[in-house]
Amino acid sequence: MAGLTALVLAGTRPGGDPLADYAGVSHKALIEIGGSTMIERVVAALAAAPAVGRIVIAIDRPELLSNLPGLQPSVCGKPWVTMPTQVGPSATVSAAIAREGTPLLVTTADHALLRSAWIDEFLAACPPDADVVAALAPRQAVEAAAPATRRTWLRFSDNDFSGCNLFLLAQPNATGAIAFWGEMERARKEPLRMMQRLGWLFALRYRLGWLSSAAAADRLGTLSGGVRLVLVSMHDGRAAIDVDKPADLDLVRRMVSAT
Secondary structure (H helix, E strand, C coil), X not given: CCCEEEEXXXXXXXCCCHHHHHHCCCCHHHCEECCEEHHHHHHHHXXXXXXXEEEEEECCCHHHHCCCHHHXXXXXXXXXXXXXXXXXXXXXXXXXXXXXXXXXXXXXXXXXCCCHHHHHHHHHHCCCCCCEEEEEEEHHHHHXXXXXXXXXXXXXXXXXXXXXXXXXXXXXXXXXXXXXXXXXXXXXXXXXXXXXXXXXXXXXXXXXXXXXXXXXXXXXXXXXXXXXXXXXXXXXXXXXXXXCCXXXXXXXXXXXXXX
């Protein structure tokens, strides 16, 4: 899969980001950790991955990136360009697919611990017939890597998992999954509407802990128009640690300073 295009979501929320405000910057992507901004750290990891050929950064103010040392051509080592953000991450990813096509590797600018080895592991585990692949980390691995972290857990019958903000949109019909994602974004404040769309039996099985991760992937793929969605379990629990709140930022800064 050499020459893969990678998309980094680096925009900010329309009303501003509380974590960016906390850190005193305009965009969360510009928060410094270990002497580099988060966007520089993410781009460096992508650039070091052999499969990645070019990088697209989705950001509403591209001029903010122009003077960052880690993004200079002599340092980055892989070509990168910017594209405008849309209203919400799913719309931005949809616009990126329309512009760049597939396969498209997607991650976020707050994935400050991202390593090229994780990208290699993830891509190697992606089945060739998958349309969309999402990375998850099992709870045991996450808590072993960072016992103090507080994550949002997907509680399946086979294990608890946390998302890793790493996706492969492998085939053109991945657009069905992005459209369904956008639908769920719009319904996030209407739980009854969301449950009706997912299916009450599906929601009940999940609530009772009877739903396996594979069954969940199958159901979500069906709701996305017959997309083959595959979940890949990552070995390193740090892959699930993004920077979403002040406690995450403090944790990641400690982890980076300890290495």
